[in-house]
Amino acid sequence: MPCVDSCVRVDLRTVSFDVPPQEILTKDSVTVSVDAVVYYRIKEPLNAVIKIANYR
Secondary structure, three states: OOOOOOOOOOOOOOEEEEEEEEEEEOOOOOEEEEEEEEEEOOOOHHHHHHOOOOOO
């Protein structure tokens, strides 16, 4: 139905983003700086749009 349906573009490429560095304290009271990069790719675009509020 034209008045109810909407078109959503979903990027199917692998996307990466940086996680800001975090300082954590280990069991033996040593401060360690941790840095990370997260990669994700959408395999089922219909489920990403329908079942998840904000997939990004």
